[in-house]
Amino acid sequence: MASNKKYWKSEAELNPNDSIVETLKQNEFVEHIPVDDFLGDKENLEGSSTSRRDFLKYVGFSTAAATMAACEGPVHKSVPYVIQPENIVPGVANYYATTIADGFDFASILVKTREGRPIKIENNDRAKTLGGANARINASVLSLYDSKRVQGPMAGGEPIEWNILDATVKAKLAGLQNSGKQVVLLTQTYASPSTDKLIGEFSQQFGNVSHVVYDAISEDAALNAYEAAYGERALADYDFSKSDLIVSFDADFLGDWQGGGYDSGYAKGRVPHEGKMSRHIHMEGNMSLTGANADTRVPMKPSEIKVALAKLYGKLNGSTIGGGSSDIDGLVDAIAAEIRKAGSKAVVVCGLNDMNAQRVTLAINELLQSEAFDPDTPRYIRKGNAAQLNKLVADMNAGRVGMLLIDGVNPMYSLPNASDFAEGLAKVDVSIYFGFNNDETAKAVTHVAAVSHYLESWGDAELKKGHYSLMQPVIRELFDTRQFQNCLLTWMGGERTYYDYVKENWSVTILNGTSWNKALQDGVFEKVAPTVAEGDEVVAATTVAETEATATEEVVSTVSSISAALRALASSTSNGMELTLYSKVGMGDGKQANNPWLQEFPDPISRVSWDNYITISKADAVDLSLENYNVANGGLDGSYVNVTVGDTTVENVPVIIQPGQAKGTIGLSFGYGRKEGMQEEMATGVNAFPLYKDFNNVQAVSLAKAAGIHEFACIQLHNTLMGRGDIIKETTLQEFNTEDAHVWNPVPQVSLDHQEVPATTVDLWESFDRSIGHHFNMSIDLNACTGCGACVIACHAENNVPVVGKKEIRLSRDMHWLRIDRYYSSEETFGSDVDEKEAAPEGYRGTMLSLENPSENPQVAFQPVMCQHCNHAPCETVCPVAATAHSRQGHNHMAYNRCVGTRYCANNCPYKVRRFNWFLYNNNDEFNFYMNNDLGKMVLNPDVNVRSRGVMEKCSWCIQMTQKTILDAKKEGREVKDGEFQTACSSACNSGAIVFGDINDNESKVAKLKKDERMYHLLEHVGTQPNVFYHVKVRNTNEA
């Protein structure tokens, strides 16, 4: 039957009078193609000296020439040193101890160099304070090779010579001396005794110099509170390994709270030892890394947290504090009871940027005489002073500043009132920015003094009272740069370099006779407090008496101010939404925003890379009709909102619905949204600093949904464990202590001849004898792992893992060899998830679907997963070309040159740890990250291949490191000692969660860990017999 349906190809056809449609009916193209113009011109064609035959000749010749040229192998040149430096042997790495002190991250570290190039950051195990590198510090070695660095001094955006800049500055400094205008140094926190001394001398020489210290992310309240209580502008230090109970009021101490670096102490107390482990109660609005690790996490608005803190003090002190809801009372009662039980083994920490809250926290710890609380040797790694900064901006606007030197901070980006600052800056005669990138501030100042990276600089730091650390250059300046201190010395006149200065200062004031070279080699130096001699005892006793007398007076005044603080805290009310601004583990304050490793580093909580976003609770999201959903290619999409604080609005901020986010709160991270001096790909996210009013990280906020959908690069599609208790095994401390291991760590059963038998007893293959030589195993303790991600970046650096960019990450083509899976529970606890799954009837689709949704306040678990190096590896059996094979040492090898890219192995891997090179990620403009320029390539590890397109890659267990350890032992003719075998991740792990070693050595740590009752293998029922094993996570949830 004929149909009179009319088919149309485009809308235009529906219009009967459309001229284009009419034309297209007749012709192939709408417009006339001018073929005749170039082919019809016979004269011209004939006149051409190149005939068709000539053309063919050329083609033939060039093809032949190219073929012939390809026959000859390339000639490689080898250029040795003319004069070889004594301590450089090509092919052998040198390690130097140094210090990072960039104003946000402070740590004593080791730098691995090869042929003079720094290529990796390691922890300095001789440092007792801040000896661990976090993800950002691990990545800082790549920032040295940032292609967007300022490569020489500039004036008004044009390159100039240093001597011109020097002359300008010297003249200006001389001119300003009696003019009444100030010279102001606006700097980061240095925590450096030598720099402080130098700035003092600088001020003395030029007069009318003031020094303003500014931290982009302020700890002003904590500093003020400590100063009020102890008379010194510093931060109280805490040793979490000494406490049995940690109560945290929104203190993200596993993140960047008060300078961070607390994870190793915390993790020590978290591993159950003789039936005991620390208990961690956490109250917070955002879901932070610390909250995710807590035993009991209470989502609360920051205003409620303040009330709870005041009430807790009241409870412990025996006084009554009014205000707040009854819920808070109940919570505080429970906490107070636990604290009383723990006594001095409890510690309270607070992360609110509120001086009252900080004072009360200090008071509580004093009251408890907390062992973990150490006010005597405070930290010096935050010194920023908001009041002084505000005064500076006022002075600048009033025209009272003649010269401004800015070092280590980027105020035009990070100041909430950047526009005021900009106006003021215009009124400053000479402004000099010690710039690393050509960033926002660099564009606004008159002169840019190109600054050296910390790996090119000398320096020192007093991280904690009496705990010193030295900074030494590990490479000569790559560009025409100078460090800040050397500039000051030059401008002060004289020939001294900062190296001479530091050395002299150390020998005079710090070293006290100890060798400078020894201190430099160690990188750290601890000044022992002078011990009281016996004869001084009487004097000491009297002093103590005097101190006590003054102390009582102080107590009176303290008590009065504390009560005022309590009143202020208790009266805090919530009005609408509250925004908590935080720093991400990967990005910090945004100094290293141009670092592709950090951009691609997935946030431990949200698993989103290349972005910052508003985190919001599910309930609030529903109210505002905001949504998150996965699209067909697996990518995560989300709505946009406009965020308004006071009169400032940040538009089009993408939204992530965050399980565990307290209702009525939202979170937004700093560090993103930098635009200037950045590579285009790296200019991601939105700038949160404009919302950071009065340097307060908690702000009243209003949200409005904006149009559009944001495409996230989130690498975890599935957020919950779905009750699969065999992936992350979890138990409570009570159960762990009272029950047998098979109850909380059951071995999966499989059916053999219709009999249920433990999966470990069934074996499809002949077992290979690995009892001789080394047999490597890796232990990952889920209790100690905080999810910090230092291992991810360390792996990146060690193994030349490529960066693939946001688009590819969204397509799940991330190349991380080591990922840290984060799972939420869909019920309150993982345990109840399992119960629900078990209880689900046959055909439990409905139940399972509900299990896909995380709880409002879920339990969180982190699980680092890399290649499990299975003894019976499924990948090996399916490889058609035997590119992946097993070694007797337990490694699962991957021979890239053999791989033909079938990807069968990745499909057959139950752990999904294999990564495929979909593209050529080096020397490819499509992937313009560090492997696409000569500078960035300097970070590559010469002992590891750079993989090409079309091959599979995966964790190699850093075989280059184990092979080196073995070779060193062979060369020295000795056995390998326990602890010598390391991988990049195990040596980067500050919390001691990842332990690597030889299980054939019965005395080794890893062999003992393997015999532990908590040991289990991932997906044991598959029978892959992995060489990586995990330790059951134990939660101390049994409340008192």
Add this chain to the structure above:
Amino acid sequence: MKKLFNRVEFSKIFSLSLLLLSQLLVTPLFAQEETAEPAEAEATEAAADLGGDPVKGKQLFNQNCAACHALNRKMTGPALANVETRLYDDEGLDKEWLNAWIRNSAGMIASGDAYAVRIYNEYNQAAMTAFPTLSDQDIDDILAYTAAPPPAPVATAAAAADNGTGTGDSGGISNQIILGALAVIFGLLVVMLFLVNRTLRRIAEANGVELAKETAAQRTPIWKAFAQNQFLVFCSVVVLLLGSAYFAFAWMSQIGVDQGYAPIQPIHYSHKIHAGDNKIECQYCHSSARVSKHSGIPSLNVCMNCHKSIYEYTGNPEGPSAEDLANGYTNEFYTNEIKKLYKAVGWDEENQRYTGESQPVEWVRIHNLPDFAYFNHAQHVTAGNIECQTCHGPVEEMEIMYQYSPLTMGWCINCHRETEVQVANNGYYKKIHDELSKKYGVEKLTAAQMGGLECGKCHY
């Protein structure tokens, strides 16, 4: 009969000429020895006047002084020819002063002796090693040697040159004679054969013998028969294809194998002279082979350890061989290469100091392993105690360095299969060796048994 006679005659001439040749070859050598002897004797006589033994002095000089001093040339220290008389004539300093200086120069400088301080400053304040152990007689001997007239270097060189050309010529002549003689003999033989043949033929003709002529058979030519047999054609095509595939494969598997690769280097560095003639240990220059994955091309300051003193090539006492000369490897050639080194490292020969203007040498890399193969020299040299020559071949005989081994994976693997691990006196292997040898029931272990064939050991 006539021919036979001829042959005897020729061989006589031939052996005679050989004898002559050998005589020619031998005489100049004797001549040289003769001329050298009187020169030595003369020197001894001259030195005897000074109360020292120049022969012994030469030995002592070479042991103690030659690192910094030459006779007729400024080096780290001043030229020492006739130092005694020179000092006496120019500075008025006697032997006592010289003795004191040699035994303790630093002390003299410290005491403020005018000439001592002057000479110390003149030579970049490089302190001279004190030789308190030298006896007066030793010093006398050394001074006698320095005072002795130089052993007529020009004459010797000329003699050597004459000698060289002489042997070269005579060798050339003898070769030509032999070749010419052979050519003549062959020519004669051919003529003879032709003559004999013709004579025989004539005799046969005269005797009426009918020469059997080849009768052209009327069978199908063999190639036609072959083409008609399709089965045969098929079989041979298959064989041909398989055969060519086999050879093509064999040919292709040598692509990228650069065995014998001997590129021209920017400086003609002769391993033969250094490692062969002078017997310098490989790892003196390639020191990082002991500790690193790279053997390391020595930096130029390592060359200068010796070449600060060795500024010219004097070659073998017999002079360059004919082969060397044919290649142009004369003494001047080598000396010129040393000058190239000086230029590269920025060494000012006149003033014996570095100018600071250096030009790193761009050597052409000979052994190119692909990036995906990890090779560690220290593993093989230090842990494995393998001779460098095992892989690099007779380097001490290589005038031009070349790639001796194919560097293919098969070559590596073979060696790993055959080579025994050096377990003796190595604490690392003790436990592993005991257990493994029990497992395999052997006393010695190969690298393969230790896991040396696993992919990941070299590919990561």
